[in-house]
Amino acid sequence: xxxxxxxxxxxxxxxxxxxxxxxxxxxxxxxxxxxxxxxxxxxxxxxxxxxxxxxxxxxxxxxxxxxxxxxxxxxxxxxxxxxxxxxxxxxxxxxxxxxxxxxxxxxxxxxxxxxxxxxxxxxxxxxxxxxxxxxxxxxxxxxxxxxxxxxxxxxxxxxxxxxxxxxxxxxxxxxxxxxxxxxxxxxxxxxxxxxxxxxxxxxxxxxxxxxxxxxxxxxxxxxxxxxxxxxxxxxxxxxxxxxxxxxxxxxxxxxxxxxxxxxxxxxxxxxxxxxxxxxxxxxxxxxxxxxxxxxxxxxxxxxxxxxxxxxxxxxxxxxxxxxxxxxxxxxxxxxxxxxxxxxxxxxxxxxxxxxxxxxxxxxxxxxxxxxxxxxxxxxxxxxxxxxxxxxxxxxxxxxxxxxxxxxxxxxxxxxxxxxxxxxxxxxxxxxxxxxxxxxxxxxxxxxxxxxxxxxxxxxxxxxxxxxxxxxxxxxxxxxxxxxxxxxxxxxxxxxxxxxxxxxxxxxxxxxxxxxxxxxxxxxxxxxxxxxxxxxxxxxxxxxxxxxxxxxxxxxxxxxxxxxxxxxxxxxxxxxxxxxxxxxxxxxxxxxxxxxxxxxxxxxxxxxxxxxxxxxxxxxxxxxxxxxxxxxxxxxxxxxxxxxxxxxxxxxxxxxxxxxxxxxxxxxxxxxxxxxxxxxxxxxxxxxxxxxxxxxxxxxxxxxxxxxxxxxxxxxxxxxxxxxxxxxxxxxxxxxxxxxxxxxxxxxxxxxxxxxxxxx
Ligand code: BGC
Numbered sequence: 098x099x100x101x102x103x104x105x106x107x108x109x110x111x112x113x114x115x116x117x118x119x120x121x122x123x124x125x126x127x128x129x130x131x132x133x134x135x136x137x138x139x140x141x142x143x144x145x146x147x148x149x150x151x152x153x154x155x156x157x158x159x160x161x162x163x164x165x166x167x168x169x170x171x172x173x174x175x176x177x178x179x180x181x182x183x184x185x186x187x188x189x190x191x192x193x194x195x196x197x198x199x200x201x202x203x204x205x206x207x208x209x210x211x212x213x214x215x216x217x218x219x220x221x222x223x224x225x226x227x228x229x230x231x232x233x234x235x236x237x238x239x240x241x242x243x244x245x246x247x248x249x250x251x252x253x254x255x256x257x258x259x260x261x262x263x264x265x266x267x268x269x270x271x272x273x274x275x276x277x278x279x280x281x282x283x284x285x286x287x288x289x290x291x292x293x294x295x296x297x298x299x300x301x302x303x304x305x306x307x308x309x310x311x312x313x314x315x316x317x318x319x320x321x322x323x324x325x326x327x328x329x330x331x332x333x334x335x336x337x338x339x340x341x342x343x344x345x346x347x348x349x350x351x352x353x354x355x356x357x358x359x360x361x362x363x364x365x366x367x368x369x370x371x372x373x374x375x376x377x378x379x380x381x382x383x384x385x386x387x388x389x390x391x392x393x394x395x396x397x398x399x400x401x402x403x404x405x406x407x408x409x410x411x412x413x414x415x416x417x418x419x420x421x422x423x424x425x426x427x428x429x430x431x432x433x434x435x436x437x438x439x440x441x442x443x444x445x446x447x448x449x450x451x452x453x454x455x456x457x458x459x460x461x462x463x464x465x466x467x468x469x470x471x472x473x474x475x476x477x478x479x480x481x482x483x484x485x486x487x488x489x490x491x492x493x494x495x496x497x498x499x500x501x502x503x504x505x506x507x508x509x510x511x512x513x514x515x516x517x518x519x520x521x522x523x524x525x526x527x528x529x530x531x532x533x534x535x536x537x538x539x540x541x542x543x544x545x546x547x548x549x550x551x552x553x554x555x556x557x558x559x560x561x562x563x564x565x566x567x568x569x570x571x572x573x574x575x576x577x578x579x580x581x582x583x584x585x586x587x588x589x590x591x592x593x594x595x596x597x598x599x600x601x602x603x604x605x606x607x608x609x610x611x612x613x614x615x616x617x618x619x620x621x622x623x624x625x626x627x628x629x630x631x632x633x634x635x636x637x638x639x640x641x642x643x644x645x646x647x648x649x650x651x652x653x654x655x656x657x658x659x660x661x662x663x664x665x666x667x668x669x670x671x672x673x674x675x676x677x678x679x680x681x682x683x684x685x686x687x688x689x690x691x692x693x694x695x696x697x698x699x700x701x702x703x704x705x706x707x708x709x710x711x712x713x714x715x716x717x718x719x720x721x722x723x724x725x726x727x728x729x730x731x732x733x734x735x736x737x738x739x740x741x742x743x744x745x746x747x748x749x750x751x752x753x754x755x756x757x758x759x760x761x762x763x764x765x766x767x768x769x770x771x772x773x774x775x776x777x778x779x780x781x782x783x784x785x786x787x788x789x790x791x792x793x794x795x796x797x798x799x800x801x802x803x804x805x806x807x808x809x810x811x812x813x814x815x816x817x818x819x820x821x822x823x824x825x826x827x828x829x830x831x832x833x834x835x836x837x838x839x840x841x842x843x844x845x846x847x848x849x850x851x852x853x854x855x856x
Contacts, residue, residue, distance in 0.1 A: 136439075137178070139449055147439045151432060153177055159428075159435045160418045164392040164411040167197045168375075171391060173442065180245075180446040182438070184372070184393070186510045187293070188249020188265055189213050189651065191238045191456075193514035193552060198405050202514065202551040210238055211461040211652055212505040212515035216250055217630045218472035218648035220267035220277055220673035221734070223775040224799045227468050228277045232284020232292070234464040240288040240454025245445035246337055246372070248293045248510075250281050252325040253300050253341075255631070255674045256715055257685045258603055261303040264594040264630020264649060265511055268673025269716030269731060271321055272794045275328035282333035289451025291336035291441055293372055294329040298322055298356055300341030302707075304599040304692045307377075310344040310704040315824035317712045323360070330367040336444050337370045340389065342377045347699035348387060351377040357388025370437040375510075381412040385426050389413070390434040457516050462653060469650035469657030471773075474670035474734040479642035482624055484664025484737060485580060487532040494578035495522055496540045496571045496616065497585040498607075499628045503547060503554040504649045507589030509596020512549040515652050521584050521626070524655020528663050536578065540571035540616075543607040544590040568612060576619040582662065583616060585609045586628040586647075594630040594649070599692070603634040603680050613637050626658065632676045635728050646672065667737045669773035669799065671843065675716045676729035684711025684719035713790060717844040721791035730845035732777050732794070738768030738804065742776075742848035745840050751854040754831040758814040758853055760838045766802035773801045776840060778812045779847070780819060783835040789821055792839055814838060819855060831855060 135141050136150035154162070158174050166172040166181075173181040186192040190212040194203040211234070213219075219231055232250075239247045251262065255269040267274040282292040299311040299322055313322065329335045338361065340351025350356060351373040361367050375394025378384050384392065392413040396402060409415050413434075420426045445451070455461070475483070485493070500522040505515040519527075526535055539560060547554030560567070575581045585605060587593040592601050604610065617623050617640040624643035627633060638644065645668070650657050660666045680686040693707030714722050717731035743763035752758060764776055778796035782789045795818035800808045819836060820829040833855045841847035 184246040221670040222471040229280035232281035236285035236288035271324035274325035295339035296341035319822040352387030352389035466653040470666040474646040475668040500584035519655035524659035528659035671734035718790040732843035738772035745849040
């Protein structure tokens with residue numbers, strides 16, 4: 098418009114007209130600028146907008162911006178029209194609204210969500226496309242509910258099977274986690290909702306979670322515990338991160354100068370906002386300097402615990418303001434925090450182009466079911482007991498509490514108010530219809546509760562019968578059936594798959610082992626469907642022909658499981674962690690310390706020192722090194738069809754570290770059904786100046802094949818796949834020498850190998 102006016106002005110030379118047009122042009126220019134300040138003008142570069150907003154803010158507004166005003170929100174800058182930031186858990190569905198200052202749900206009636214499968218189930222799909230679908234779908238729900246930040250995904254490494262939150266994470270391997278977290282983050286953020294990747298870092302247990310002090314060397318940190326986070330920050334470009342509760346080298350993780358300043362914001366050049374875990378901040382001084390940008394959930398009056406509506410007393414609230422006013426702190430750190438929070442707001446709530454989202458759509462239901470079906474892992478299937486042959490089977494005994502228990506409620510902050518939940522028993526009944534009779538017996542009582550923060554399942558699972566009565570009924574029902582499906586495992590109550598507590602043993606609870614053995618005796622056609630988010634001991638594998646790892650699969654649990662059990666879907670999941678036979682097979686328990694021993698940290702606080710003596714030998718790395726035989730290895734999972742692997746070939750036998758080596762292998766569906774196989778590539782450094790794992794996962798592809806069909810599966814191996822982290826040099830190093838590419842169907846089932854040399 099201004100250009101047009103000026104052109105006209107120059108064409109019209111009468112002095113009066115000149116003056117008139119000059120005046121109009123001036124007013125128009127001022128008018129445009131006044132109407133659209135730079136920070137609100139989304140045609141301007143993000144950094145200019147951030148700087149403009151920052152320059153308009155008072156000191157108090159800056160302080161207000163960086164701490165909570167309610168359990169899940171921060172106030173924005175009302176005077177400038179900069180919106181509030183609303184967060185929500187995460188990571189498996191959008192949490193119901195809670196009261197302003199309480200955890201209790203607010204009893205809204207429009208906030209029931211789609212509950213998606215647990216993140217271990219997602220990881221078990223070994224399919225980045227599923228992670229993208231997951232992120233996009235959950236992001237749409239968060240967007241529809243007007244949230245700016247989804248508190249997830251969780252990607253802490255599975256160091257011990259006892260960690261109560263393993264179900265919220267993506268397993269034991271840094272490469273698998275990295276490949277799955279990036280599309281999840283991108284999917285969420287395509288909705289203008291920030292992913293908040295948590296819990297950075299080393300938050301690998303729930304027991305003593307506020308005082309755990311993992312003692313980890315740099316190599317282990319960089320090779321095992323950081324790669325997922327780095328991928329999320331750099332490739333995924335996650336807009337926010339959440340710090341952990343635990344300590345690390347003398348400071349809490351949420352404002353840890355090494356983790357946040359040196360690594361995340363320094364080495365990785367990340368420009369997002371660090372959000373504290375809820376109640377993870379304990380001190381103003383270090384929160385100011387340690388790289389924390391937003392404080393949430395402190396539940397304190399600054400002096401003692403338990404004051405409600407204490408937001409002004411948060412460590413980054415009045416105490417920080419006072420400290421700036423009296424010269425204790427400069428505004429340098431504050432401005433950096435404010436810039437990061439503004440960036441977060443502009444990327445989310447201030448993005449006028451972001452989509453509107455959707456909630457509970459058919460697409461989300463479909464996504465939930467697909468991810469569930471693809472995540473289920475068939476662990477063994479002797480005599481092809483599964484899928485059920487419904488042309489022959491007349492009577493099915495369904496035994497076990499988990500066949501009828503709703504699992505979307507419970508487990509801590511990931512607890513949901515799901516729109517509906519199909520239990521395994523209901524899913525089976527629907528699928529089997531009148532093709533066979535289904536008889537149910539509970540077998541044991543585990544956890545009859547079904548309530549979390551005021552959300553109730555509505556199920557009454559109390560059963561007054563004695564354990565003997567329940568067991569006898571189950572055996573009677575099982576004896577009389579053609580096939581027995583036992584649905585057991587863990588649940589979301591304390592000391593199971595649940596936040597804030599760890600499990601107390603690897604064993605299945607509630608006498609399930611004894612019951613399974615007794616069932617196997619009365620009916621050999623037994624399938625155990627284990628519902629859990631972590632590994633359990635299975636001392637009965639020799640006596641049970643079919644075993645399936647089912648996870649918490651959300652709304653569609655029963656439908657997804659029925660579809661796999663009946664064979665509509667062919668299982669294609671692979672274990673994202675090692676299934677240990679005993680805790681002794683896990684490095685954290687055998688060599689490392691868990692849950693640690695009492696110690697005193699650098700500041701004189703009582704902590705639980707937890708040396709990670711097992712170092713980089715986590716999961717299959719420990720199994721390989723010690724030549725152990727777990728119940729089921731990392732990467733394991735079978736199908737209703739079979740796959741044959743041909744001979745692997747490589748494009749060159751020798752090259753430099755900067756070359757890309759291409760490995761190919763033909764994989765054929767040698768069975769009679771269409772199915773999917775996850776082809777895995779592990780790299781082994783044959784000779785190295787430092788001790789290296791026997792092999793490490795560095796590639797995988799999920800291929801879908803019709804009977805008789807062959808795929809040429811291709812992997813590219815670059816420097817990253819060959820390097821280790823040299824702590825002295827503080828750099829990734831690829832040593833020349835001989836390497837081997839191992840390709841297989843699991844970490845313990847290598848089908849072909851090919852050697853190559855790096856000059
Ligand atoms: C959990 C976080 C969660 C937060 C908010 C904390 O207790 O550790 O993962 O996002 O609460 O509910």
